[in-house]
Amino acid sequence: MDYTQEYEQKLVTAEEAVKIVKSGDWIDYGWCNGTVDALDRALAERTDELKDINLRGGILLKPLAIFEREDAGEHFTWNSWHMSGIERKMINRGCAYYTPIRYSELPRYYRDLSDKNNVAMLQVAPMDKHGFFNFGPNASHLAAVCETSAKIIVEVNENMPRCLGGFENGVHISDVDFIVEGENPPIGELGAGGPATDVDKAVAKLIVEEIPNGACLQLGIGGMPNAVGSLIAESDLKDLGVHTEMYVDAFVDIAKAGKINGSKKNIDRYRQAYAFGAGTKKMYDYLDDNPELLSAPVSYTNDIRSISALDNFMSINNAVDIDLFGQVSSESSGIKHISGAGGQLDFVLGAYLSNGGKSFICCSSTFKTKDGQLKSRILPTLHPGSVVTDTRANIHYLVTEYGKVNLKGLSTWQKCEAIISVAHPDFRDELIEEAEKMHIWRRSNK
Structure with a gap:
């Protein structure tokens, strides 16, 4: 089956996609190197219009645009499943909090949520011929995120590796509401912390x-x-x-x-x-x-x-x-x-x-x-x-x-x-x- 037409129908700019976000929403922002980029910058532009936005994610590899402003904590709260050094600094600013959980429980936690995500935003690999967007090296809990979110926005990055071989490692175009083609930034890297002592x-x-x-x-x-x-x-x-x-x-x-x-x-x-x-x-x-x-x-x-x-x-x-x-x-x-x-x-x-x-x-x-x-x-x-x-x-x-x-x-x-x-x-x-x-x-x- 050719999914080209459906792809074109769902393709929008990042600015258009984030218009569905409203005050009080819970938003999943992806995971680790699959955290959104163009969508993050577009949402940051809407800061003054929004309040009480709760975001879920973790292991940030670069700072988020939505938290660049000094008053960001008055509009957005970051709820992390596992914190990087960037997120530890956000704790000190009063805009980020850790959510204690055994990581293995995370997919079930999403599926059991009484308050589902209003929006899920994920950075993914380009769609394959079968209509799937691969999560890259982030299968983790993202299938459960997609299953339990009212709206799904994928941000395509041509640099995202296609990580296959298992299961629950992608989302089909039929389940996606909006497609954004980002600027294809390099995938965020995490070093090993310097040479061995x-x-x-x-x-x-x-x-x-x-x-x-x-x-x-x-x-x-x-x-x-x-x-x-x-x-x-x-x-x-x-x-x-x-x-x-x-x-x-x-x-x-x-x-x-x-x-x-x-x-x-x-x-x-x-x-x-x-x-x-x-x-x-x-x-x-x-x-x-x-x-x-x-x-x-x-x-x-x-x-x-x-x-x-x-x-x-x-x-x-x-x-x-x-x-x-x-x-x-x-x-x-x-x-x-x-x-x-x-x-x-x-x-x-x-x-x-x-x-x-x-x-x-x-x-x-x-x-x-x-x-x-x-x-x-x-x-x-x-x-x-x-x-x-x-x-x-x-x-x-x-x-x-x-x-x-x-x-x-x-x-x-x-x-x-x-x-x-x-x-x-x-x-x-x-x-x-x-x-x-x-x-x-x-x-x-x-």
Whole structure:
């Protein structure tokens, strides 16, 4: 069937499309590198006409036009599912707020909403011959967004990679109300946070020696997971698989080194499954029309049942702080917002349920403040207000540059001793003193 005529009938300018927005609306703005561009600038032009507009989205890779004005918060509120550095700055301006949720629950949340979106705006790849607009590397929850929105506007970007192989990764023209042809800006990139440090490399080495041939990998974002990826790419490991929330550049390096073929995966054999991807152009070029990749909703990739079905599942994620009880905070330090819940807990739980699976929470033992003070990431108790991402019952392996410890099933004093053993030596006596006060210290005979 030829969809050309329907396409022409629905094709409008960005200025015309945003005229359907009215005060009080809830609007979905896309996700990560699929956040709208031309529509954002057009809506910003209507700022004075609008108030009480609530927007949903997350992982912004560039500032939004609607929030350029100092008084933007009087007209628009940003509700983020997972925050980037840009969004953290918006919190301080009083115009952005985080929405706590397990990322895997997001599609169901949209489908269960009593107050549906009035409008969904998404940046997509050009329509294919079957009438579908692909979501690019953002299958995530966008099919559910489209299903539950009164009006759908797609902004076509010729630079958006077509990410195929799975399901719920596009919207059909018959469900679209307006089509906008944007200016085709480059897809937003997300770097790995700079070159790996010596600490990153030390942690990576400790993790990689735990990974068997045929393992299935999940990597988080950041220097340490990136260092793990680089070390895997240089290793003798083989027959690896990928099943991850976020596709990152490290997977491209591992795949191009010939380490990934997915031959040992119990499900989605020979395929690399992911919910969304953010990285450099190298990664987007690799994802584009690649039949080896599987773009799927986050309710599938992050489902504990999917994760646990894969043998030798290796989950590798960062932490901000951890305390002597084994509580992990990956979202905040005190009340200072840093990140979101994402899928870390799903992968921590799912990996442990996997046959031969392991989950690794990794962090540097210390960090330096702006004035040069050395601070421990391992604390007696988390800072007041810190959000617990993984409870003390969930953590499996903890890894710092000083070692790795398996904390599963340990009593409070055993766990406390193990955690202190991988703390920076300068802080161990102080941690022991605090542990004694909390009655969780009993030095073993080791």
